[in-house]
Amino acid sequence: MIQEPVVQADNLDLNISPDGFSLENITGYALEYGIPLLKAILIYIIGAFIIKKLVKVTSKLMDKRDYDVTLKKFLTSLLKWVLTILLIVTVAGTLGIETASFAAILAAAGLAIGLALQGSLSNFAGGVLILIFKPYKIGDLVEAQGELGVVKEIDILVTxxxxxxxxxxxxxxxxxxxxNIINYTAExxxxxxxxxxxxxxxxxxQAKDALLAMLExxxxxxxxxxxxxNVSELAExxxxxxxxPYCAPEDYWDVYFWTIENxxxxxxxxKIEIPYPHAVEIHKEA
Incomplete structure (x- = not known):
């Protein structure tokens, strides 16, 4: 009768899993990747909460200072996107991802976009200044860049x-x-x-009294x-x-044409004469 070999229980490696991974390796992987992942998730949740609060506070401050609606929406959106990008970069760094090259790519892309949109960025900056300092608003009669007209709309790039x-x-x-901007409505x-x-x-x-009565x-x-x-000039x-006469800005053209006609x-x-140029004939003796 063949005797089966006796296997001592003390010689068994109980840390070997069926697929060949040891419990120590699994614990090591959990500590190496699980903790940074948990930290990244916590950073993202807390960061997103802070971004939301900052955008909300900024929006309220703009409301108190009576910022234009267009400017308010643009600045709050810009703030949200910038902070979100910074948050993503921070989370990536927490996970061990190299962020230096990522930041360099963003900087290069920003430079290329800035050069390509140089004129538009100048108009954008001008739009921000106009919406903040409000040299004119919708409905004002203004004269600028050789144009005279009533402001219909103020976009971030054009008026x-x-x-x-x-x-x-x-x-x-x-x-x-x-x-230079002349705002006829401001006063x-x-x-x-x-x-x-x-x-x-x-x-x-007589002429002055009659014209003054007409205006009144x-x-x-x-x-x-x-x-x-008033007498403005003693011409040839x-x-x-x-x-x-003075009038409200919206009545300017009505009063202007009415004054000339009347x-x-x-x-x-x-029966007061309005002089006009006369042709002078010169006769020469033969």
């Missing part, structure tokens, strides 16, 4: 004006922010400047500041009178 001819003018915000009232000439032989006081009869002409009619063939009618009624 849209409606001209007196009802045309849409698109002006880049870069030149708008760096150039809530505008002066309408017109000039009319009368003959040297006419009654100047128009309900769109403001009482304060009061309209005025006429005494020039500056006719200057100035002629009033002077004709008062």
């Amino acid at each position: 849209k004006l409606i001209t007196p001819a009802n045309k849409l003018a698109l002006i880049p915000n870069g030149p708008m922010a760096n150039g 809530g009232k505008m002066r309408v400047d017109t000039t009319v000439g009368i003959g040297y032989g006419e009654d100047m006081k 009869s128009n309900p769109k002409v403001l009482k304060d500041p009061a309209p005025s009619v 063939s006429s005494v020039n009178l500056a006719v200057r 100035t002629k009618l009033v002077l004709d009624r008062e």
Whole structure:
């Protein structure tokens, strides 16, 4: 009878798993990868919570300072994306991923985009300045970059004006922010400047009184500041009178055209001559 070999229980390796991995290796892997993964998850959760709170606080501060809605949405979105990218890089570093090359790629991409969009970035910066400092707002009558019109819309890159001819003018915000801007609406009232000439032989006081009464009869002409009619120039063939009523910005063109038309009618009624150039004939003796 063949005797089976006796195997001593003390010689068995109980740490060997069926697939060949030891319990010590599994514990080592858990400590090596599990703890950094857990740290990365915690960092992401806490970071996302902080980003959400920062964006919310920033939005409330912009509301208190009455920031434009377009600028508010853009800045909060920009803040959220920048912080999120930084959070992702931090999480990647916690997992042992090399972040130096990743940061270099981001920097190179940012530089390339900046060079490609140099003009647009200038307009973007101008738009941010306009929306923050508000040299004009929607509905204002402004003159800038050779254009006169009512502000229809202020985008982050361009300002849209409606001209007196009802045309849409698109002006880049870069030149708008760096150039001269005349805001006719800012003070809530505008002066309408017109000039009319009368003959040297006419009654100047009569002309001034008649024109002043004409201006005061128009309900769109403001009482304060009061309209005025003054001598502005002693020209070669006429005494020039500056006719200057004030009005609300939205009434500017109505008052302007009304003043020109009625100035002629009033002077004709008062029989006051408006001189004009005369051709002079020169006769030579034979």
